[in-house]
Amino acid sequence: MNDCLALCATHTPTPPNGHWMANLVTSLCCVVLAAVVVAYAQRRSQLVGRNQYEKMGSDVTMQCGSLDNNTSVTWKVNGTDVKAQHKLEGPRLVLTKVDSSHNGLYSCFQNPHGERRDSINLRIGIPPQELAITCRSNTYPKGFYCTWQQLHPTFIPTTFEVDVQHNQRSLEVQEDRFHKNRCHVRFPEVFSIFPYQVNVTAVNALGKASTTILFEESNIVKPDPPENVKAIPVRNNPRRLEVSWNSPSTWPDINSFPLKYFLRYRPLIRDQWQHVELSDSTSHTITDAYAGKEYIIQVAAKDTEIGTWSDWSVAVHATTWIEEITCTTEVEPVIPAETSPSSIPSSKAPQKAEPPVGRAARVLTFFSPLLLGMLLLCFM
C-alpha cells in the first residue's frame, strides 16, 4: 500500500524504452488506491452521518439516500429501534414535533437484506435571534473592539458576520484570534463627529438574524484598569500609606491622551470606601488611615475628557505602620516565641492568635533586637 502511495505520488517518469510493465503497475496501484479511498469515505460518512438540521417543534422527514418510493427500509437511531413517535413512508422516516431528545444518528437499512443505505445525524436547533452587542475602546485612539452574545441558545453551529459602517463607508473588520465572538476595528480618524454603526448577523442552518448598534466614538472609550498597583506603609507614620501604580499598558499614547485616576480604599473590616480623584498622577499618599489596620486599595482610570471609568484594578492589601510596642501585658504571651522561636509553627501562630497578640508577634519578628533591649530594660 505504501509503495502504491509512493508510486502514485511521484508520477514515475516514463522510461525512454517504454517499460510498460512499470507503468501498468503504477496505474493499477492508483486505481486500487482510489477505490479504497472512495470506499473509506463512503463508510466514514455512513458512520458519522451527513448532518440534517431541523427546527425545534417542527415535523421532520428523513429520506433514506435516493431510494424509490416503493422500497421498504428499517430505521435505527444510535443503533437501536426508533422509540419516538414516528411514521414510515416508504424510504422516509417522519418524526413529529421534534425537540432535542430526537437528536441522534439515524441509519436506514434496505429490506429484506438489511444493507445500510444512509446515515443522518439529526440536529434539532432554532434559528438565530437578536444578539447583545457591546463595543469598547481600551486603546483609544487606535481602535475599538466589539463583542456579542446570543441571548437565546441555538443548539447548532452558528457563525457571525460583522459589518461596521462609518460616514457611509464600510470599515475593515478583524477577527479576534482568541475570542470567537469578538472583532477589532481601527478608528479611521480621531475626533470624528460621525457615528459608528455595527451590524452583526448570526447565521446558522435554520436562518439568520441581524442586530445593529449605533454609537459615537467618545462614548465607548473605557481604558483597562491601572496596573502594578502597590501600597506600602510609611515608617514612623501610622496613618499613611503610599500608593503607586502604572497606567494601563494597553493605552497607546499616555502623553497625547492623558488619563486621570480614581483611588478607593477602606480598612478590610469596614464596608465604607473612601475615594480620591487624581488628575494625571500615578501615585498618592493616603494620610487618614488608621494605625495598624489592614487596608484594601484599588485604582480606576479614565481618559481626562471622554468615555467612562475603567473597571477597578485588582485589589491590593497593605497594613499601616505600627508603633513599636511598649511593655504591656499584651507582649507577655509572646515572650516564649522570642526565646525559642522554633517552638511555634510559623504558619499558624500569628494569624490564629488574638489580634493584639498577632500584631505583637509580627512586630516581634521585625524589631526583635530592639525588643530584646527593651525587654532587658523593662525587667531590670
Ligand SMILES: *[C@@H]1O[C@H](CO)[C@@H](O)[C@H](O)[C@H]1NC(C)=O
Ligand atoms: C413518492 O411519494 C410521495 C408521497 O408519498 C409523492 O409525493 C411523490 O410524488 C412520490 N414520488 C414518486 C417518484 O413517485
Ligand SMILES: *[C@@H]1O[C@H](CO)[C@@H](O)[C@H](O)[C@H]1NC(C)=O
Ligand atoms: C416500484 O414501483 C414501480 C411502479 O410503480 C415498479 O416499476 C418498480 O419495479 C418498483 N420497484 C420496486 C423496487 O419494487
Ligand SMILES: *[C@@H]1O[C@H](CO)[C@@H](O)[C@H](O)[C@H]1NC(C)=O
Ligand atoms: C443518541 O446519542 C446521542 C449522543 O450519544 C444522544 O445525545 C442522543 O440523545 C441519542 N438519541 C436518541 C434518540 O437516543
Ligand SMILES: *[C@@H]1O[C@H](CO)[C@@H](O)[C@H](O)[C@H]1NC(C)=O
Ligand atoms: C445588517 O447586515 C445584514 C446582512 O448583511 C443586512 O441584511 C441588514 O440589512 C443589515 N442591517 C442594517 C441595519 O444595516
